[in-house]
Amino acid sequence: MGSITKRVRSDGSVAYRAGIVIKKNGRIVHKSAQTFDRERTARAWMKKREAELRKPGKLDAERRPDGKLVDAIERYVKESRTQIGRTKTQVLNAIMEHKIAAMDCRDIRSDDLVAFASKLLDGGRTPSTVNNYMSHLAAIFAVAKPAWGYELDRQAMQDAMTVCKRLGIIGKSRKRDRRPTLDELDKLFSHFEDRHLRGRSLPMHRICMFAIFSTRRQEEITRIEWKDYEPEYGRVLVRDMKHPGEKIGNNVWCELVPEAMRVIETMPRDGERIFPYSTDAISASFTRACKILGIEDLRFHDLRHEGVSRLFEMGRTIPQAASVSGHRSWQSLQRYSHIRAVGDKFEGWEWHERIAGEPDRNVVRLQA
Numbered sequence: 001m002g003s004i005t006k007r008v009r010s011d012g013s014v015a016y017r018a019g020i021v022i023k024k025n026g027r028i029v030h031k032s033a034q035t036f037d038r039e040r041t042a043r044a045w046m047k048k049r050e051a052e053l054r055k056p057g058k059l060d061a062e063r064r065p066d067g068k069l070v071d072a073i074e075r076y077v078k079e080s081r082t083q084i085g086r087t088k089t090q091v092l093n094a095i096m097e098h099k100i101a102a103m104d105c106r107d108i109r110s111d112d113l114v115a116f117a118s119k120l121l122d123g124g125r126t127p128s129t130v131n132n133y134m135s136h137l138a139a140i141f142a143v144a145k146p147a148w149g150y151e152l153d154r155q156a157m158q159d160a161m162t163v164c165k166r167l168g169i170i171g172k173s174r175k176r177d178r179r180p181t182l183d184e185l186d187k188l189f190s191h192f193e194d195r196h197l198r199g200r201s202l203p204m205h206r207i208c209m210f211a212i213f214s215t216r217r218q219e220e221i222t223r224i225e226w227k228d229y230e231p232e233y234g235r236v237l238v239r240d241m242k243h244p245g246e247k248i249g250n251n252v253w254c255e256l257v258p259e260a261m262r263v264i265e266t267m268p269r270d271g272e273r274i275f276p277y278s279t280d281a282i283s284a285s286f287t288r289a290c291k292i293l294g295i296e297d298l299r300f301h302d303l304r305h306e307g308v309s310r311l312f313e314m315g316r317t318i319p320q321a322a323s324v325s326g327h328r329s330w331q332s333l334q335r336y337s338h339i340r341a342v343g344d345k346f347e348g349w350e351w352h353e354r355i356a357g358e359p360d361r362n363v364v365r366l367q368a
Contacts, residue, residue: 002046004039016042020049022059030059069108070101072144072152091136105144106151113137113160117169127171134161134170175335178302179309180295182345187293189351192285202277204285206263208303209355210275213259215307215325217242218282218300224274231261241326255323259346262356308336315341 002020009015019033032049036042053059073092077084084092095101100108100116113134120130134157141157144150164170180188185208192204211221220238228237234256241252256264267274286300304325311321318330318337327333346352 002050004042004046006039013037018042018046018049020046020053022053067150068102068104069140069152070096072105072140072148072150073101075148075150076140076143087132088136091133092140095133095137104151108152108156110153110156110159110163113157114163114167114169117160117164121169126173127168128173130164131170131172134164176299176302176305178297178299179306180298180302182349184293184295184298185351187295188289189355191289191293193354201285202281204282204289205351206266206355207275207277207282208286208300209351210260210263211300211303212307212310213257213263214254215304215311216254217304218279221275222273222277222279222282225272226269226274227272229264229274231256231264234258234261238326252326252328254326257324259352259356262352266356308333309339310344310346312336312339313342314344 002018005017005019007015007017015035015037016039017033017035020031021028022030030053034042034045036045073096077089077092098116098119100112103112117130117134120133121127125133138157138161141152141154144152145154161170188208189205192201192208195201196203196205207221210216211218214221214236216224216238220241223239224236228239230236235253236256237251238254239251241250264274283300290296290298308321308325311324316324318333321327321333321336322330325333
């Protein structure tokens, strides 16, 4: 198992290198070496080291990396076979900038994790945002030890999550109930139409109308390709639809109501994507318009909420609404079940004709 090699240094002195190699089933599972000035010292070290490695569990412990949390996170990102979403990547990159990332894996306890979460909350993040950070970090704790031997205590993470929940450090996001009024939409659409006709921006009035009637999320809208659109069946394939466990490859066919299809028909077919714009451009344009017009607390995602609410106001059942929204779990739509069927508030809305009346010949292409 051990051997000593004698060699002469460049200055003429003699050195003795003690080396230990352990094999199992023909594979090297441990290798260590150290150099000494005297052969007797080298043999003493080798004998002591061999005795240590014979102790139960010692060899396995030697094989485990002594890395820091940042090492485990980087390896997780590098070796994960499933594509990591943009949000998760941003969160993990942010965690690597915190002090806890520099700690040795074996030294991280539940109180360290609670302190980390508390610092995030004190830094201005909401309990729901802190919950996202901790959930993504928990994924590292779940695989780092069984997969690569990093000494991260999964129980410590579970205990920390329990404490953070009890203390209110983490929590679920509050459901938004903000819906745009017709007056607000009239102001927004007039603003967007004016800027677009003057060649100063992308067709946000069309994008917003499609978002309402298709109930699609911003990222989903920008990914839809012409090949995904089947007007003869009144449906569209939504690729990589948001889902807690399957963000990548979760492709779902969704029903398109006539109003959404009419918007699509106004778009030119000179590229692969129907709405070939970046999400950043859409978000910035919407936020800027609301600020200019004095419309408070309205987000682009609220248009989806408006669209789903409209379906229930028109008398659709949960399964019927889900065929449009793409919700896999009907339970997610229970929050809309109290909405009374009062009819379509968009009936006779002038923007139906103004937007869908003729094809868009002034499209600004802002590629993602």
